[in-house]
Amino acid sequence: MSLRKLFNFFNLSILLVFLIAFWIDYHREWKIYQRAYYQKTADSLGKKLATLSDPEQKKALKTQIKFWRKHPLEIKQIIAKDLGRVDRCITCHVAMDEFTNPSLTSDIPENPYKAHPDLAVLVKNHPLQKYGCTTCHAGQGLSTTLEEAHYKVTEGHTVVWEEPILKQPYIQASCAKCHADFEKLRGAEMAALGKDLFQKHGCIGCHQLKGVGGVISVDLGDIADKPLARIAPHNFEEAGVPHDKYSVQSWIEAHLTKDPMDFVSNDPLGKFNAEPIAPSGMPPYYKELKEKEAKALTTYLLSLSNKSIPKDYYVYASPKPEPNFNNAVEHGKYVFNKYGCQGCHGMDAKLGRRNFNALGPGQDSSKPWEIEEMAKGQEPTLVDVVGTYTRGELKKKIQDGVPASSLAKFNPDGPIPPLYMPSWREKIKGQELEDLVSYLLSIAKKQESW
Amino acid sequence: MADIVTPPVSPNGRKRLDFDQIKKTVIDSQIWRSIFRGGVWKDTPRDRAAHIIGNVWLHLHPVKVRKRAIEWTYTWGLGGISFMLFLILTLTGVLLMFYYRPTIDLAYRDMKDLEFAVTLGKLMRNAHRWSAQAMVVFVILHMMRVFLTAAYKKPREFNWGVGVLLLTFTLFLSFTGYLLPWDQLAIWAVTVGTNMAGASPFLGNEGPFGSLMGMRINNDIRFTLLGGTTVGENTLLRFYVLHCVAVPLLVGVLLILHFWRIRKDSFSAAPRDPNEEKVEVWPNLIVREYMAAAGCVLVILLWSVLQNAPLEVVANPNVTPNPSKAPWYFVGLQELLVYFDPWIAGVVIPTVIIIGLMAIPYLDEDPRGVGYYSIRERPFANTLFLLGIAMWFILIFIGYFCRGPNYQWYWPWESWLKVKAPPPPTWSLPMWAGGLLLLAYFGLGLVAPKLIQKDINWKKAFLWCGAALTGFSLICLFQGITWDRLPWLYFFGFAYFLFGFLVPQRYIRTLSWTRYIVTMSLVLMMMGVLLKMGLRLGFDIKYVFTLPQFSLNI
Known part of the structure; x- marks a missing residue:
């Protein structure tokens, strides 16, 4: 190629590539959606036009149709100053832009053109200009493409951003973030159910919520803020979460719908570390939780965040009063559930849950030390064992606890069992302790007398 | 001139527009002549020389150069491409500055704005990012070319030193720019990079003799660089000012010096035969320079359309990605941390490399081989230099492609999802x-x-x-x-x-x-x-x- 030809080739190519770049830049994804919205609006007005007969009205409607057809395309955004958010969601979800569509209603039933549901309550009480979109819905408010705004969380090895969009029922977590009394809210039923289940299944026995509860596992008080970088990708992989679904939501739900031991297997045989490390101590709950219940629990947990909310956005509620009991055993049962004892000892203390490598009753230590056998270790089944204690001994046991290091192991070379009895001295005391012991002694299986 | 005077007449008798006459009038006008010296272009040797001498942008060139100097296979246009990348970076950088605010609340948000709301913002950012990476590569390639043609030898020793400084500043420019998007990639790469400064002898709090000099975490050289003990608001501002003002000015000054010395020391290309005629710079060299620059713009533009610059989740000083890596051109030094104490890997070795490179012209007194490629005349210099360059890139390759979670060895084709047994225990000689x-x-x-x-x-x-x-x-x-x-x-x-x-x-x-x-x-x-x-x-x-x-x- 001669130099002159090369000269022309380069100049034309640069011009061409720049024009292509400009063309790509000009034809952004959001424009397709916005234009379609205006056209659909004009079309529906056009249908109305056919039914009209009054020429004055017709003329007015025609101007309106023209207005929509020629509407310039623009990026629309809500700047929610107090909440520190800039949300461009309404660029595509045009029906939810108060300036384009003051009534906020829409005849178009599909996304992204449909109206916000429950305008009378949700939008009236949470003005869009004040709250923005991502405050409740999560996602990336600044992004203007479908993928970047809603779902895209990871790319290769790296986290592109956190917080994918929340859908039903998980979005109810957003109600619970500000409404301390969310149990009474219409539309936050799943979050409320989750809170009930959290108490009912004794999660609080091992997990604290902002400092309240058992100390065996992590504090869940800010679980919604957990950075994805803190969750090893291979754990996601083993939990069967596909690469594009990595999120705190799927991480929590995996713990409730699968056996945590299977995907947080750690290093029970000491292959990778100097000391063997037990798998996740969380007992499998997937058998006792229905799918809906797991979703409800996930929803509730996603509401637990430490991110600050301006205090005038917060809806306060007074804590529930402690119920009164006349009967010591009834009160004891309430205390048992209140502190989450059932988290380890089973519902109504009827069946101790799995405790990896603890020497459980009926476990034969002569069996081979395999993971399956180690996984048969369990926490004491109280109905079977409390009968062997006196009242004083039982009280002392609850007060002192049993440190993990002094638990009998199934495989002496295996890892320390992950679950143990913490000391409840500072937490359960006075009448609560007395009545708890009364309750426990009342449910002990009767020993055969001799 | 007489033949132009009669205006051409169209068949129907009306006067036609005479372009030659118009051109002459325009060129002879006072306005044109005050801007461009010289009259009508007649493409004589005098015209071509005047074009170089009389133009402020071109007069850094000589009027004539050796034939070899305009051959692609001598320079490969590497220096020119490096400079062109610098110009692209200046242009895109200035455009980006219109949208970028260097505070930790706004920096990342402005990245998103550039990507989603600014016309051609994404293209500008991509072009800036890729040009910066390309500039590092091309400056290194340019250095290799200069070394292999022995262009650093007398009388050009000093200019080689200036070139080494320019390479260092190119790396530093790229490094300071790395922080500005304020995403996880940025702060952790900069954390890894600046932690090495903390290991400097005498000046770093973790380096040898640091405590002797009274160095603490809040007064050592790392603190000076960061404006704090961790990468934060002050660091962002410091790196912004360094990246946009201080270092570019310094590089500009050194570039002027670099170019001026090339002109004064004359271009290095050796004559093919001792009596050969030199060729005119206009148009021979200028057109090739233009071609290299245009090709460079084209590739950068095309690459920027096809490939987006990376942007990760917003910076979080509390969450360390595993593994955290320095920018790729410093990953070689990071990889050296595996083999040596931080102050040796991060401070001594780079210093020795820079000083060693600058010392080369004064160590190599052999006058042979200037101005052409020859392994036969310079077997030692070329072999060892290429070995050094190869080692640098092998280290980068290992650090960038072969290191996975916990900085363990993962082959490029191995999945990081596989948990690996720890490497066998290490031992030290007595x-x-x-x-x-x-x-x-x-x-x-x-x-x-x-x-x-x-x-x-x-x-x-x-x-x-x-x-x-x-x-x-x-x-x-x-x-x-x-x-x-x-x-x-x-x-x-x-x-x-x-x-x-x-x-x-x-x-x-x-x-x-x-x-x-x-x-x-x-x-x-x-x-x-x-x-x-x-x-x-x-x-x-x-x-x-x-x-x-x-x-x-x-």
Whole structure:
């Protein structure tokens, strides 16, 4: 190629590539959606036009149709100053832009053109200009493409951003973030159910919520803020979460719908570390939780965040009063559930849950030390064992606890069992302790007398 | 002139527009003549010379250059492309500055704005990012070209030094820009990079003699760089000012110096035959410069359309990604952290590289080989220089592609999702053994090549080396080393023997003692890095020699 030809080739190519770049830049994804919205609006007005007969009205409607057809395309955004958010969601979800569509209603039933549901309550009480979109819905408010705004969380090895969009029922977590009394809210039923289940299944026995509860596992008080970088990708992989679904939501739900031991297997045989490390101590709950219940629990947990909310956005509620009991055993049962004892000892203390490598009753230590056998270790089944204690001994046991290091192991070379009895001295005391012991002694299986 | 005077007449008798007449009127007008000197372009040698001399943008060129200087295969346009990238970076950088605010609340948000709301914002950012990476590559390539054509030799020693400084500043510019998007990639790469500064001797709080100088975490050189003890608001502002104002000004000043010296020292290309005529710069050189620049713009533009610059989740000082890596051009130094104490890997080695590069023209007094590629006339210089460059890029390759979670070794085709067993435990030589080994390596290695005063037969030398290595490996096998380690032993043994002994012995034993000792020290240090890599990767030796008092861990 001669130099002159090369000269022309380069100049034309640069011009061409720049024009292509400009063309790509000009034809952004959001424009397709916005234009379609205006056209659909004009079309529906056009249908109305056919039914009209009054020429004055017709003329007015025609101007309106023209207005929509020629509407310039623009990026629309809500700047929610107090909440520190800039949300461009309404660029595509045009029906939810108060300036384009003051009534906020829409005849178009599909996304992204449909109206916000429950305008009378949700939008009236949470003005869009004040709250923005991502405050409740999560996602990336600044992004203007479908993928970047809603779902895209990871790319290769790296986290592109956190917080994918929340859908039903998980979005109810957003109600619970500000409404301390969310149990009474219409539309936050799943979050409320989750809170009930959290108490009912004794999660609080091992997990604290902002400092309240058992100390065996992590504090869940800010679980919604957990950075994805803190969750090893291979754990996601083993939990069967596909690469594009990595999120705190799927991480929590995996713990409730699968056996945590299977995907947080750690290093029970000491292959990778100097000391063997037990798998996740969380007992499998997937058998006792229905799918809906797991979703409800996930929803509730996603509401637990430490991110600050301006205090005038917060809806306060007074804590529930402690119920009164006349009967010591009834009160004891309430205390048992209140502190989450059932988290380890089973519902109504009827069946101790799995405790990896603890020497459980009926476990034969002569069996081979395999993971399956180690996984048969369990926490004491109280109905079977409390009968062997006196009242004083039982009280002392609850007060002192049993440190993990002094638990009998199934495989002496295996890892320390992950679950143990913490000391409840500072937490359960006075009448609560007395009545708890009364309750426990009342449910002990009767020993055969001799 | 008389023939232009009669205006052409169209068949129907009306006067036609006479373009030649218009052109002449315009060019002869006072406005045109005040802007562009010279009259109508007649393409005479005088015109072409005047075009270079009379134009402020072009007059840094000579009027004529040697034929070889305009050949693609001599310069490859590398210096020009580097400068063009600098210009692209300036242009896109200024455009980006209109949208970017260097505070930790806004910086990341502005990245999103650029991507989603600013017209051509994404293209500008992509072009800036890719040009910056390309500039690092092209400046290194340019340095290689200058070295291989011996263009650093007298009288151009000083300009080579300026070039090395420009390379350093190019890396620093790229590094300071790395922080500005304020995403996880940015702050952790900069954290890794600046932590090395904390290990500087005397000036860093973790470096040797640091405590002697009263260095603490809040007053050492790292603190000065960061404006705090961690990467934060002050760091962002500091890096912004360094990136947008301070360093570009410095680079600009050095560039002027660099170009002016090229002009004054004349271009390095050697004549093909002693009596050859030089060729005119306009249009021969100018058109080629334009072509290189245009090609560069085209590739950058195309690449920026096809490939987006990375942007990760917003920076979070509390969440460290695993693994955290420095920017790719510093990953080689990060990889050296595996083999040496931080202050050696992060401070001493780069300093020695920079000073060593600048010293080259003063060490290499051989006047041969200037202005053309020749391995035959400069076997030692070219071999060892290319070996050094190869090592730099091999280190980068290992650090960038072969290191996964926990900085463990993962082959590029291995999934990081697979949990790996920890590497076998490392061990260090006892102090006396390490000391003796080092002493022998630097003592014998330094003087032996010069003391052996006759040419060694290559074939025999290799046979002897092979025999020695075989004997040594047999001893090692008896001492319990496994078979699979033997290739390491042979590879690094031969590599040292060839590049650390045979080549220097053959080609630089005639140097004066001072030049010889300095050159040989640099060679031994370079080979030492290679050997240490072999010892660590092949034989799990953590340190050969440790002096804990000075954290001297080699």
